[in-house]
Amino acid sequence: KEKIRLRSYGEAKSNDTVFFELKQKYKGVVYKRRINILLKEYNKYMKKGTFPKTNIQIMKEIDYYIKYYNLHPSIFVGYDRLSYYLKEDKNLRITFDTNLRSRKNNLKLKDTKDNELFFDEKRYIMEVKSLYGLPLWFTKVLSQYKIYPTSFSKVGSIYKKERGIKVC
Numbered sequence: 103k104e105k106i107r108l109r110s111y112g113e114a115k116s117n118d119t120v121f122f123e124l125k126q127k128y129k130g131v132v133y134k135r136r137i138n139i140l141l142k143e144y145n146k147y148m149k150k151g152t153f154p155k156t157n158i159q160i161m162k163e164i165d166y167y168i169k170y171y172n173l174h175p176s177i178f179v180g181y182d183r184l185s186y187y188l189k190e191d192k193n194l195r196i197t198f199d200t201n202l203r204s205r206k207n208n209l210k211l212k213d214t215k216d217n218e219l220f221f222d223e224k225r226y227i228m229e230v231k232s233l234y235g236l237p238l239w240f241t242k243v244l245s246q247y248k249i250y251p252t253s254f255s256k257v258g259s260i261y262k263k264e265r266g267i268k269v270c
Contacts, residue, residue: 103127105257106164106173108144113212116142120211124164135160141211148175175209179256180217181227193233194240198226204260220260227254 109121122144123136137157146152153161167173181199188194202220203213228249230236236244244250259269 104167106167108175108211110141110211114141116140116145120144122161122164124160124167135163137161137164176206177257177260178205178209178211178217179260180204180213181256191237194237195231197229197231199229199256200224200226202227202256202260220256220263227256 104124104126107123107125109123110118114120118141119138120141121136122139123134126133126135137154137160139154139156143152143154147154147161147165151165153165180201180203182201184198186196202225203217204220205214205216205218208214208216230240262269
């Protein structure tokens, strides 16, 4: 499972840094190859094929997938994120995403009136990331509140919903 994405934190303008990523999942493990570039460098690459001056190896990998699969931007996905980590253990990170929204036109990295909300009511998507497994106290809290692991892809769920497949 692989995808290419352009990510920004907040609305990106031409001279803002964005993240151009190749995200792969293999045997349940997610790998990311990511470069930081200016939005104008990304636009120049997409229009003219001009590589940014940094991270040439990762850019070559991204470029290979784009050309091999003939990829082009197809969806905007936005959400509001709260991110937390423990002061004493930065290996555990918990994020809460809400207001999941998307659109297939006007794919600029900013919100527009064309956004379509994914959920009808207020919902949060909690994502837990840990390099070395979850602390016992945290697994007890999750168990107490009957919170169990599940697989959820924002992009995949949006496509399923479009096709009338029940999600969540």
